[in-house]
Amino acid sequence: METNAAEHLTDPEDQAELLADAFATGDPRYVAHALGIVARAHGMTKLEQATGMKRQALYRALSMDGNPKLDTLMKVMKALHLSLRAEPREAA
Template sequence: MNTRIKDFDASKYLATTEDHAELLSDALETKHAGYIAAALGTVAKSRGIAQLAAETGLSRQALHKALSENGNPTLDTILRVVDALGLQLAAKPQEVEHA
């Protein structure tokens, strides 16, 4: 008996803007560029890459490439995508750990 395993697709489980914001916030907190790009790609996929491409003026191929774990999106791409998703990036002071 062969067991078939499918890749998990988190984009199928992100239904709301709040879900999108939570995933992206988690990624930003890690400071891991690959995870941030991939999380943004997952959110973009849940929204629909074709629709997002139309809204941002970027091609579907460019979005797929930039928003993958190995992608390196420009700040312009990030800002266009975040805006089209109805999200905003925010800065806050780092929490200082006391020993």
């Protein structure tokens, strides 16, 4: 039986750490997937109400195969009380 990560990821610090890790990889699939895990941990019904988006659209966008638009990303981050921050990094 596969464990649902969202059920165990209830601490906001752990959620932020997961998302920071996902953003650090630069992998859009991982970012969408991680955001979906955090969204499910908060409750998709609450997220649907906070974003004004349909649950089905949220599930689709926030899956490993999803590709959320920037608008969707910003709405979801705001609804989850999370922010994005840009930091300089060393050139390769």
